[in-house]
Amino acid sequence: MFREVEINKVRDNVSMSVIRRLPRYYRFLGELKRQGLTRISSKGLAERMGLTASQIRQDLNCFGGFGQQGYGYNIELLEQQIAEILGVTNRFGCIIIGAGNLGRAISTHMNFEDRGFHLTAVFDKNESLAGRLVAGMPIRHISGLDEFCRREKPKVAMLCVPQEAAEALGKQLVALGIKGIWNFSHYDFGEMDGVAVENVHLGDSMMTLCYRVSELEK
Amino acid sequence: MFREVEINKVRDNVSMSVIRRLPRYYRFLGELKRQGLTRISSKGLAERMGLTASQIRQDLNCFGGFGQQGYGYNIELLEQQIAEILGVTNRFGCIIIGAGNLGRAISTHMNFEDRGFHLTAVFDKNESLAGRLVAGMPIRHISGLDEFCRREKPKVAMLCVPQEAAEALGKQLVALGIKGIWNFSHYDFGEMDGVAVENVHLGDSMMTLCYRVSELEK
DNA sequence: TAGATTGTTAATCGATTAACAATC
DNA sequence: TAGATTGTTAATCGATTAACAATC
Numbered sequence: 036m037f038r039e040v041e042i043n044k045v046r047d048n049v050s051m052s053v054i055r056r057l058p059r060y061y062r063f064l065g066e067l068k069r070q071g072l073t074r075i076s077s078k079g080l081a082e083r084m085g086l087t088a089s090q091i092r093q094d095l096n097c098f099g100g101f102g103q104q105g106y107g108y109n110i111e112l113l114e115q116q117i118a119e120i121l122g123v124t125n126r127f128g129c130i131i132i133g134a135g136n137l138g139r140a141i142s143t144h145m146n147f148e149d150r151g152f153h154l155t156a157v158f159d160k161n162e163s164l165a166g167r168l169v170a171g172m173p174i175r176h177i178s179g180l181d182e183f184c185r186r187e188k189p190k191v192a193m194l195c196v197p198q199e200a201a202e203a204l205g206k207q208l209v210a211l212g213i214k215g216i217w218n219f220s221h222y223d224f225g226e227m228d229g230v231a232v233e234n235v236h237l238g239d240s241m242m243t244l245c246y247r248v249s250e251l252e253k
Numbered sequence: 254m255f256r257e258v259e260i261n262k263v264r265d266n267v268s269m270s271v272i273r274r275l276p277r278y279y280r281f282l283g284e285l286k287r288q289g290l291t292r293i294s295s296k297g298l299a300e301r302m303g304l305t306a307s308q309i310r311q312d313l314n315c316f317g318g319f320g321q322q323g324y325g326y327n328i329e330l331l332e333q334q335i336a337e338i339l340g341v342t343n344r345f346g347c348i349i350i351g352a353g354n355l356g357r358a359i360s361t362h363m364n365f366e367d368r369g370f371h372l373t374a375v376f377d378k379n380e381s382l383a384g385r386l387v388a389g390m391p392i393r394h395i396s397g398l399d400e401f402c403r404r405e406k407p408k409v410a411m412l413c414v415p416q417e418a419a420e421a422l423g424k425q426l427v428a429l430g431i432k433g434i435w436n437f438s439h440y441d442f443g444e445m446d447g448v449a450v451e452n453v454h455l456g457d458s459m460m461t462l463c464y465r466v467s468e469l470e471k
Numbered sequence: 472t473a474g475a476t477t478g479t480t481a482a483t484c485g486a487t488t489a490a491c492a493a494t495c
Numbered sequence: 496t497a498g499a500t501t502g503t504t505a506a507t508c509g510a511t512t513a514a515c516a517a518t519c
Binding site (some may be wrong): 054055057058059061062063076084085110120121122123125135136137139140141143144146150151153191214215217218221223224226229230231233235236237238239240241242243245246247248249250251252253 | 265275345359456458
């Protein structure tokens with residue numbers, strides 16, 4: 036019990052840089068497992084991932100000592116531990132707002148269940164889409180958002196709407212008790228207490244690529 | 254002419270952290286312009302963006318002195334300068350590989366022309382999709398990739414394919430002279446000389462959100 | 472001119488890497 | 496036991512912030 040407290044105390048100060056590397060570790064461990072391997076050293080993992088062994092050991096030790104001196108890490112065990120840390124078995128209820136191309140792509144293309152979520156509804160403001168099936172569920176009109184959230188209490192909303200709609204929707208969703216926003220709109224939410232916002236700014240990523248390609252041309 | 258050389262020398266060591274902030278500056282400047290403003294101080298911009306004024310001045314000075322003491326920055330001018338730095342007027346020829354949900358969403362949803370690119374073809378390995386229209390152009394079968402690239406010499410490829418297909422396609426594309434890859438697959442490309450890879454790992458982003466929401470629940 | 476605000480240097484902070492004793 | 500490799504502390508490196516002289 037004391038150990039539990041200790042681990043959580045440590046976890047409080049885990050930096051975003053570390054957290055953002057966790058899913059990548061998880062992916063590589065899954066790959067190693069599929070290759071039939073059972074153990075890996077920080078050195079071996081570092082080589083495959085293009086990191087330093089030091090960094091891997093530092094990162095993992097933010098959450099606990101998962102390795103064994105002289106042996107390394109058990110791949111399956113470490114994978115499970117990272118799954119546990121990430122919380123991928125949570126099945127957080129989530130809704131998608133915006134059933135345009137992007138919203139539909141996300142709804143059907145992403146594997147929600149494997150990544151901690153469970154999609155419960157898709158909303159759009161376009162009346163004429165209402166009822167059409169996406170990811171096996173009928174698109175709902177946005178006017179039903181309040182009622183749905185109060186009843187089903189989804190934890191997370193995925194925002195696939197234009198910039199203009201994002202700010203107001205964000206406010207509405209937070210007021211409805213949403214704890215996480217996966218934001219695909221071009222709008223930047225400021226810091227919000229008690230709400231995690233994860234931005235996917237595809238336009239920014241595209242322009243970064245443009246810059247980097249331009250630089251290569253020089 | 255000497256100044257030209259100086260600026261480029263400086264630019265060589267611009268860190269990724271700075272580069273990744275440029276599109277965001279660009280976005281905020283566009284917004285300010287739309288609001289009818291003409292000038293902004295680093296302090297004013299910092300407040301709106303949730304950064305420090307210091308950081309903004311440091312960032313911009315990697316590329317040149319765009320401001321004026323006592324005045325601040327001219328919004329329109331600075332926007333133009335960042336557009337120039339990012340190279341958004343390049344219209345780099347680009348192709349999309351993979352016309353599934355995600356590929357189709359990217360093709361139709363992204364504004365290529367405003368962000369330095371010009372979409373010239375969409376490929377898929379699925380024979381039955383061939384000819385179907387996406388973003389106003391017929392989907393081509395992947396077997397025509399080599400011939401197309403040799404003829405049209407696209408600069409960039411956007412990879413919307415499953416993990417299994419990514420590695421081989423990447424090799425093929427680089428051999429065909431591609432200089433940039435916008436990678437939506439779950440595959441991690443290692444460092445490649447002379448090729449810029451920009452990853453959009455949606456699964457990783459989703460799991461990071463899962464972690465952060467889990468933490469809030471505690 | 473006086474006030475504002477930059478460009479830039481110096482100080483601080485945080486993240487990464489190196490080193491090594493502990494130990495399997 | 497000897498070799499391997501961790502967990503962890505210390506050193507280094509890079510990025511952010513603070514400070515301020517220059518100057519519009």
